[in-house]
Amino acid sequence: MNTDVEVTYKKRLDNIVEKTIEAIESSKVQIFDILEKAKEEAKRLEAQLEELKIQVINVIKEVELCERKEKKCKLKLALVSKQFGHLSEQAVRKAYDEAKEAQIELALKRREEKELIEKRNELERKLIDNKTIIEKAEKLVSQINVALNYLNRDLKKMNTQLEQLKDKRALSVKIIEAQEEERKRIAREIHDGPAQAMANVLLKSELCEKLITKDIEQAKVELKNLKNIVQQSLKEVRKIIYDLRPSALDDLGLIPALSRYIKNFSEETGIFVDFSVLSDYKRLSPEIEITCFRVVQEALTNIKKHSKAKNASVKFEFGMRFISIIIKDDGIGFDKENIGQGYGLMGMRERVEILNGKFEISSFKNKGTQIYISIPVRGVEDDQIVSG
CATH class of the missing domain: 1.20.1270 (Substrate Binding Domain Of Dnak; Chain:A; Domain 2)
Incomplete structure (x- = not known):
């Protein structure tokens, strides 16, 4: 450019x-x-x-x-x-x-x-x-x-x-x-x-x-x-x-901020969201926490607007080198040719890739959608960081 x-x-x-x-x-x-x-x-x-x-x-x-x-x-x-x-x-x-x-x-x-x-x-x-x-x-x-x-x-x-x-x-x-x-x-x-x-x-x-x-x-x-x-x-x-910019993210950290956001989301939309953390939670760098928050926020927004789902789940796992996130719903899904196109998916992928992470999505018509995200906890260069 x-x-x-x-x-x-x-x-x-x-x-x-x-x-x-x-x-x-x-x-x-x-x-x-x-x-x-x-x-x-x-x-x-x-x-x-x-x-x-x-x-x-x-x-x-x-x-x-x-x-x-x-x-x-x-x-x-x-x-x-x-x-x-x-x-x-x-x-x-x-x-x-x-x-x-x-x-x-x-x-x-x-x-x-x-x-x-x-x-x-x-x-x-x-x-x-x-x-x-x-x-x-x-x-x-x-x-x-x-x-x-x-x-x-x-x-x-x-x-x-x-x-x-x-x-x-x-x-x-x-x-x-x-x-x-x-x-x-x-x-x-x-x-x-x-x-x-x-x-x-x-x-x-x-x-x-x-x-x-x-x-x-x-x-x-x-x-x-x-x-x-x-x-x-x-x-x-x-x-x-x-x-x-949710204040709870800076004050309390990623998991408490997401817990509050997901609770409000469920009350507002009527969509039940099972939120779970599969390992001990630890504070991460601000750029990783805001990326995780925004990705989950965008994914839930897509579920609300497009999936017609009644239930969803958000799972976090904190490892020594990576943080993993799995977001699933029981909605109508996407056509295979439309996976990764529109619905904010491109922006979500880019946020993750800026941090050298992986972004994978799988979806089938009338069988729901799953998003898998993996972000390295260390080794991110400063000039690759973009805060939300």
Whole structure:
């Protein structure tokens, strides 16, 4: 492969990663817009609430004055009633009119007090709901930042690795193509998952803003839906991050990381996977562990997408010089002429061969598929290593 072709592939790869990052950045901008609007609305509600609290205090004082006034008028009316025969008709009528006016004024003030208190309570509920939206948006932005950091870091590693593989021109083409497909997959997952969910968050938040003043119960329903959307988006972002680089692989090692991955795979797909280790487990070099993890991950993905299998097995054996892996399923298998073509098998083979390993696959129509992998534990040259 000449230099021009290398440059072309590098540009294509960088373009895919750039578009992936742009998709996440765009979603991040949308969430920021929601967050800023929610904060502005919170400030407006807080100002209204403070003003309303002052009005409530004032009207409570006015109600107390009206109550005292009405009490005085009642006492005066009681005295007039006792002296009815000794007072003029005009004096009696005046006493009755004052008492009646005091009662009406008190009733009006009490009604005003009730309406203001109800309005204050409604504003307090709106403010609480608004702050809930702000909190959720801030958490989602934090998760997006984590995803962006992973992508940017992964891109830097990838560029360094490509520089190291310039002398292996034919192999470089295949590796780049595999990485391009991976980036496209990530871009699709983000676009179809978190990005769509974030757009829904924006629409739901705007709907909630409108409903809060019209139908508080429906607004609560929509806020619950908004919460579910945010939770699902967070789950999808975490899954993307885990697929990029499972933290358990670095922290705990290959077998614990695979055990967790296979457990989640079985729960998600309903395919039973028997995972076993036939010898004592020992930590391996990072390049071997990530290769083993990615190969098993790709094999299980193929089983999920294409095999129609109900059961599968993954067996590991750690030897002094080699690590062996056997992956089997009871699915529909491949035609003989299609073995080794497509379904990510080429990428799996290349990962293993980079480490001087062996990759063998056997499959028969309606009789399932078996993959055998053997990787030497030592003797891998540094310039042959490609991390996942």
